[in-house]
Amino acid sequence: MEVIVPFSTDRPKSRLSDVLSADERAAFARAMLDDVLDAVATAGGEPTVLATGAVDVDPPVTVDDRPLTTAVNAALGGHFEADGASDAAADPVAVVMADLALATPAALDRLFDAGRDADVAMAPGRGGGTNAFVASYPAFRVDYHGASYLDHREIAAEVGADFAAVDSHRLATDVDEPADLAEVLIHGEGRAAEWLRDAGFALDADEGRVAAVRG
Amino acid sequence: MEVIVPFSTDRPKSRLSDVLSADERAAFARAMLDDVLDAVATAGGEPTVLATGAVDVDPPVTVDDRPLTTAVNAALGGHFEADGASDAAADPVAVVMADLALATPAALDRLFDAGRDADVAMAPGRGGGTNAFVASYPAFRVDYHGASYLDHREIAAEVGADFAAVDSHRLATDVDEPADLAEVLIHGEGRAAEWLRDAGFALDADEGRVAAVRG
Numbered sequence: 001m002e003v004i005v006p007f008s009t010d011r012p013k014s015r016l017s018d019v020l021s022a023d024e025r026a027a028f029a030r031a032m033l034d035d036v037l038d039a040v041a042t043a044g045g046e047p048t049v050l051a052t053g054a055v056d057v058d059p060p061v062t063v064d065d066r067p068l069t070t071a072v073n074a075a076l077g078g079h080f081e082a083d084g085a086s087d088a089a090a091d092p093v094a095v096v097m098a099d100l101a102l103a104t105p106a107a108l109d110r111l112f113d114a115g116r117d118a119d120v121a122m123a124p125g126r127g128g129g130t131n132a133f134v135a136s137y138p139a140f141r142v143d144y145h146g147a148s149y150l151d152h153r154e155i156a157a158e159v160g161a162d163f164a165a166v167d168s169h170r171l172a173t174d175v176d177e178p179a180d181l182a183e184v185l186i187h188g189e190g191r192a193a194e195w196l197r198d199a200g201f202a203l204d205a206d207e208g209r210v211a212a213v214r215g
Numbered sequence: 216m217e218v219i220v221p222f223s224t225d226r227p228k229s230r231l232s233d234v235l236s237a238d239e240r241a242a243f244a245r246a247m248l249d250d251v252l253d254a255v256a257t258a259g260g261e262p263t264v265l266a267t268g269a270v271d272v273d274p275p276v277t278v279d280d281r282p283l284t285t286a287v288n289a290a291l292g293g294h295f296e297a298d299g300a301s302d303a304a305a306d307p308v309a310v311v312m313a314d315l316a317l318a319t320p321a322a323l324d325r326l327f328d329a330g331r332d333a334d335v336a337m338a339p340g341r342g343g344g345t346n347a348f349v350a351s352y353p354a355f356r357v358d359y360h361g362a363s364y365l366d367h368r369e370i371a372a373e374v375g376a377d378f379a380a381v382d383s384h385r386l387a388t389d390v391d392e393p394a395d396l397a398e399v400l401i402h403g404e405g406r407a408a409e410w411l412r413d414a415g416f417a418l419d420a421d422e423g424r425v426a427a428v429r430g
Contacts, residue, residue, distance in 0.1 A: 107382055124384065126341070127394075127424025128401045146420030150401060167322055169339065169387035176424075179342075186343045186365060205361030209342025209391075 001112055001134070002091075003045035004075050006068055007033050007098040009053035015176050019214065020199075028195055032175060033057070033098040035190035040096060043108035049098075050075055069144045080138040092116065092136035100131055101184045101192040102170040108132075111166050119161035123171035124149040132171050137161040181212035216327055216349070217306075218260035219290050221283055222248050222313040224268035230391050234429060235414075243410055247390060248272070248313040250405035255311060258323035264313075265290055284359045295353040307331065307351035315346055316399045316407040317385040323347075326381050334376035338386035339364040347386050352376040396427035 012029035013020070020028060033049070037059060040047040047059040050071055055061055064071040072095055079093040092115050096103070114121035115134020125131035128147035139159040143151050156163040173183045175192070184193050185203050196212065204213040227244035228235070235243060248264070252274060255262040262274045265286055270276055279286040287310055294308040307330050311318070329336035330349020340346035343362035354374040358366050371378040388398045390407070399408050400418050411427065419428040 104382075110382075124402070126384070126388075127397060127426075128418065128420070129424065147401065147418055147425040150418075167319075167325075167385050168382050169341070169384045170382050172384035172387070173341075182342060186362065187339070203343070203362055203365075205343070209344065210362040211342075 001045050001094055001115075002079060003040045003047045003094040003096055004050050004072065004079075005033070005036055005040065005047050005059075005096050005098050006050045006072060007052070007055060008068075009051055009055055013099070013176070016178060016181075019178050019181070024199065028192065028199075029099065030055075031191040031195040032101040035188075035192050036096060036098050036100055036103055038190065039103045039105050039108055043105040043112060045094060045096075045108065045112065069142055072144070073141045076135065076141065083138075090136050090138050092134050094132065094134040095142070096132040097125075097174055099175045100171060100173065101175045101190070102173045102187045103132075104170055104189070107168045107170040110168060111171060114164045114166050118164035120152070120156045121164040121166055122149065122152060123166040123168050125174045126172050129174060131174050132166075135161070179209075179211065182210050185212050186210065216260050216309055216330075217294060218255045218262045218309040218311055219265050219287065219294075220248070220251055220255065220262050220274075220311055220313050221287060222264050222266045222270060223283075224266055224270055228314070228391070231393060231396075234393050234396070239414065243407065243414075244314065245270075246406040246410040247316040250403075250407050251311060251313050251315055251318055253405065254318045254320050254323055258320040258327060260309060260311075260323065260327065262311075284357055287359070288356045291350065291356065298353075305351050305353050307349050309347065309349045310357070311347040312340075312389055314390045315386060315388065316390045316405070317388045317402045318347075319385055319404070322383045322385040325383060326386060329379045329381050333379035335367070335371045336379040336381055337364065337367060338381040338383050340389045341387050344389060346389050347381075350376075394424075394426065397425050400427050401425065 013025040037047050049061045052065045080090050083091045119137035120135050120140055122133040123131050128149050130148040130152050140161050200215045201212045204211045228240040231240055252262050264276045267280045295305050298306045334352035335350050335355055337348040338346050343364050345363040345367050355376050415430045416427045419426045
């Protein structure tokens with residue numbers, strides 16, 4: 001399955017600027033991207049990176065500096081056109097965000113499986129975002145603004161695509177804010193967790209929920 | 216499967232005090248409890264409520280005003296004793312928190328299934344808590360302090376129980392803090408979501424993640 005991984009090379013992870021410098025945010029974002037690409041490949045996906053600028057990775061890279069929604073819709077259109085699909089039975093394509101540092105092959109397997117059954121299978125992000133989906137329905141398009149998960153359910157209904165939700169904490173956890181770093185330390189098994197530990201972050205269980213604090 | 220649902224009748228949901236009055240927090244906590252009890256029963260579980268004080272619900276109620284860890288361990292001990300289990304092959308028992316307002320029968324099915332295969336199957340909560348588990352291993356005991364999910368993995372390893380993680384956003388979402396209310400509005404299908412809407416809460420997609428704001 002083709003798996004598009006959008007990645008921003010300019011000002012990545014700006015909401016982590018209270019705890020990480022610009023260089024650190026870039027390095028951490030890259031560690032997460034590498035983890036996601038590995039998990040996708042291990043789950044049997046064929047990753048391609050859809051980046052806003054040049055990025056040196058093994059999988060093929062498409063550079064598109066337009067806004068995320070425009071770039072992803074262009075990639076979806078390209079996929080379905082190349083596929084020659086003109087109706088509701090197309091080869092599935094996945095879009096998996098590059099900041100899903102908790103993604104494992106098992107979690108992605110569940111997403112890919114759901115996407116083989118439903119026209120659109122989607123893993124919601126915490127806070128109503130869309131962290132990952134599989135579409136095999138050429139008329140489906142994205143709109144990443146606001147509570148995009150609910151919008152995408154509506155878009156699927158409007159174009160006549162059936163929809164399946166994928167219930168995964170790992171895929172729901174996009175790493176955007178300082179509170180998310182604790183999830184990486186608790187559940188992460190790859191480079192991103194190692195990067196945080198090397199940068200001095202550790203779990204602090206003093207308050208209600210465990211936080212990541214820097215030593 | 217016996218499913219123990221711990222429920223606090225005194226000062227429930229204190230971390231929501233910025234957005235809900237004490238009476239409102241009690242009513243909202245009760246709506247969540249009712250949703251959880253329904254989901255457990257629909258998933259084929261036999262719920263019992265383990266409450267710190269009297270509560271008027273259909274399922275059997277055990278009142279135990281000791282701290283959560285002590286009360287749950289006493290209930291686990293009671294279950295395994297009644298079961299006559301003296302070794303590693305006991306009838307499974309589940310513990311599911313009463314504030315899992317997003318819990319669906321499908322999510323609980325996955326937990327119960329995992330708990331039939333592993334000695335201990337556990338759904339982590341966001342922030343490292345333990346939101347739900349199934350144990351069929353009489354020596355397993357809980358300790359809800361701090362990052363309890365990691366502690367429980369260790370306890371399972373120490374007593375020789377094999378451990379399975381259940382990857383569910385619905386079961387990872389315990390409703391403790393104002394940010395969690397958005398999850399209820401986005402994904403909730405029961406009384407708790409209805410209660411929030413009736414109380415004037417709606418989604419606000421202005422910022423990065425969608426928030427629940429009161430109109």
